[in-house]
Amino acid sequence: MGLLERCKAEFGTADLYEVLGVRREASDGEIRRGYHKVSLKVHPDRVDEAGQEEATRQFQILGQVYAVLSDAEKRAVYNEQGTVDEEADALRQEQDWSAYWRLLFKKITVEDIRSFEEKYVGSEEELADIKQAYVDFGGDMDRILESVLFAEPATEPRIRAVIQGAIEAGELQPYSAFLREPRRKAVGRKRRAQEEAKEAEKSRKELGLGDEPDDLKALIQSRQKDREKEMDSFLAQMESKYCNSSKKGKKKTDKKGKK
Template sequence: MGLLELCEQVFGSADLYRVLGVRREASDGEVRRGYHKVSLQVHPDRVDESRKEDAIRRFQILGRVYTVLSDKEQRAVYDEQGAVEEDSARLSQDRNWEAYWRLLFKKISLEDIQAFEKTYKGSEEELADIKQAYLDFKGDMDQIMEYVLCVQYTEESRARNIIQQASDAGEIPSYKAFVKESKQKMNARKRRAEEEAKEAEKSRKELGLEEGIDNLKAVIQNRQMDRQKEMDNFLA
């Protein structure tokens, strides 16, 4: 079965850009970020044993999709003809996609996240990402909040202000889903955020940790080691 057929079967779309959640005009960096985000969601070491086989298949397909869209020649052919070079050695199903993924994306620390967040928030890149998410999801704040990097529920008003200002300036259209979002939907999003915060607090207490950045770092490192052990076992 060809790559496009696999994408249709597994992800519900034969559009490679849609599979990665990026627009057709996406830059190389946007394609890379899209691949990173989606592949993290289906990474084999993040699911239970009953879903492992399906996750591996999805992970492999995503690797092949990224290989096409990250290669200028293959992407040009796909954009023009809607086809991919199925016989390309770079698309081989036997390729070690886990090793390929690790080469692309190094492990990140809490300090890396904080440094990125500090430069990203308020930047032109963030503004562009928020406006693009608004366009892609037709003003649906649930999806916008999920898609945009580093935006927590407590910052929703900031994201809304950015969108509203862009709409007032005529940079983006006014979508009904945004302008007339129901209070029920807003409250549901708030409840989800509160539940996630409670789960995080519960985990912290179960681990017997005090609040603080050093303890948060310890939790992250501990989880990274656990995931690494699981992945090493999986690869073996």
């Protein structure tokens, strides 16, 4: 069974881009982050013994998908013909994908996250990321807030001000999705944020946790199954940004690719 058939069997789609949850025109950076987000969910180390076999199988397939889409030549062939080199794919099945994954994504700590947040929020890097997210998602604030690190409904006014200023300065196109967003969408974001805050506080009280790094780590772990999608998305962005050993060089390439 070839890679596309295995993707269909395991993920319900033979489209490699859909498997990673990215756009067909995604930049190299988006593809890498998409791979990281999805692979975090099925990493064999993160499931119980009963799910090990399925997780290992899906994890290997994701590695193969990323190997195709991260290679300019293989991606071009796939885009044009809708096929992959099955001979090379067969050889890749024997690769140690766990070792490969760890080479791409180093582990981070809660302290790393806090330190990075202090440097990132309000920086030129955040400003560029906000503008890029606005362009990538056509002004959709839901997706912008999901994409930008540390963005949440409470910080939306500041992010909106950044975007509005860039629009007025002629740096960004005035998308109607941003300028004429239905009120119900903003209300929905606020409601979800309030519900999530209540969940977090409830879990913290139940576990008797405080605000120390170890307590925060324990809280994240305790809520991992219920909040897996949210936490994986956040940590994936953090690790791909903060722990990439060649971050600066790749970031320039990624942003050029997005323009």
